[in-house]
Amino acid sequence: MKVVIIGGGAAGTVAAFELRKLNKDISITILEKGKHTEYSHCSLPYVIEGTVEKLSDIVLFHEDDYVKEDVDLKLDTEAVEVDDKLKTITYKNIGSGKKGKISYDVLVLAHGAHPFIPPIKDIEKSQYMTFTTYDDVEYLQKNIRSFDNAIIIGGGFIGVELGWGLIEQKKKVTIIERQPHILPGMFDQDMCSIVQKILEDKGMKVKTDVSIDDIQDLKLTSRDKLIVSTGIHVKDHFAKSLGLKFNRGIVVNDKMQSKKDIYCIGDCIEISKQDPKTKKSESITSWLGTSAVRQAQIAANNILNSSNPKKQLRFWTNNTAISRIGETVFGATGMTTEAAARKGIKTASARLKAYTRSEHCLDKKDIIIKLIADMKGYVLGAQIIGHEEVAGRLDLVSMAIQYKMKLSDLCSIDYCYNPSVAPIFEPLSVVADICQRKIGVLNARKK
Ligand SMILES: Cc1cc2nc3c(=O)[nH]c(=O)nc-3n(C[C@H](O)[C@H](O)[C@H](O)COP(=O)(O)OP(=O)(O)OC[C@H]3O[C@@H](n4cnc5c(N)ncnc54)[C@H](O)[C@@H]3O)c2cc1C
Secondary structure, three states, X not given: OEEEXXXXXXXXXXXXXXXXXXXXXXXXXXXXXXXOOOEOHHHHHHHHHOOOOOHHHHEOOOHHHHHHOOEEEEOOEEEEEEEOOOOEEEEEXXXXXXXXXXXXXXXXXXXXXXXXXXXXXXXXXXXXXXOOOHHHHHHHHHOHHHOOEEEEEOOOHHHHHHHHHHHHOOOEEEEEOOOOOOOOOOOOHHHHHHHHHHHHHOOOEEEOOOOOXXXXXXXXXXXXXXXXXXXXXXXXXXXXXXXXXXXXXXXXXXXXXXXXXXXXXXXXXXXXXXXXXXXXXXXXXXXXXXXXXXXXXXXXXXXXXXXXXXXXXXXXXOOOXXXXXXXXXXXXXXXOHHHHHHXXXXXXXXXXXXXXXXXXXXXXXXXXXXXXXXXXXXEEEEEEEEOOOHHHHHHHHHHHHHOOOEHHHHHHXXXXXXXXXXXXXXXXXXXXXXXXXXXXHHHHHHO
């Protein structure tokens, strides 16, 4: 079997290595238009912050790792055309301009997405930059002395992480967000305002509910650097010519398959899934490294077990995400109250500020947990801000959502305790109990 993967980022690289782990004999080729082997995009803001020593440290696999695994990695090589009838890909070496052809039995599209640039009048005259790649960091590092002020359009987690990194580099930073609050999609307003205060206390200006329509509105000076961080969009490189469904990304089923012998993974996809009970179709995107990696593992498994549906794996996500600014860690999983309201789902929520260790321990830290559930008590989401032990609690809630657990389940878990490590009353259990009681009161009022 010959598998060709277009795109050697997180999804493409993990798919190649997973395929090799599962099968020693098949031929695996990656076509990657960039010059870099796989590196950690998620570490880019921390290189700017200075908590990663040097940019090259974020490279996760080097060329000899691919050779060792017998994966033919063609760097600087762009796939330009796919002919699914002949099962061939035409590619071009970017440096030499030379074209070549390669055949495949199974094709994996893992070509990622591009930064989304909002339609702002004359934006191209502003010498703006985006912040998504190794080369972007290299550019910023080289030009760090050329500006004093960074204006970041977009208050998602990448804009926030980058803003923090630039403050650490002694820049004056302003974040401009079109939505009523930063981190839209991840956090509700009440939790966002806590993060926003931390940013403002550090000296960052945060302007929300502000839409820039014309670049003149920003009154940029020669000492300003404009950085656009307004999300991503997927370009339809091959889907149309291959007859694949394309919406916000290439549409795949939850087995990562778009068509027989074509699998698509990572940022370039949208997953369409039917609820077995209600038969309602839901479509999700998950532009996260965690999802790209799991999708790659699932695709590799399913490619090799394509003739055995019983062995096929399926993907689902709560879009569990976490970030850090300075000493503060914040993350979320599942639905926000705002997202649930948009879907017409009635929710109750509870928020709790607690300690991560017993109150008498000097090194205890604050943690703020917001838990969201539907009116039957099923856990829908959580948002957590703290200084330690945020990830583990988020993952626990993610599991509760995935396995359709109720608040009562979160209350009855056998949590560990030691005063210097974890409090006797686990904050997650306490907030679940508060939320449960709230639901009881709200439901009683309705009767
Ligand atoms: C600054 C930043 C911070 C992030 N932080 C986090 C985080 O903390 N946690 C988290 O879970 N996620 C995070 N993410 C998101 C995560 O990095 C992405 O979801 C993940 O990298 C997507 O992987 P991918 O393989 O789909 O795409 P990519 O990694 O973008 O790889 C796609 C590759 O395809 C190549 N390509 C495109 N077209 C062609 C073609 N025609 N021929 C050949 N090659 C082609 C591209 O050059 C690229 O290398 C972050 C992203 C960024 C930018």
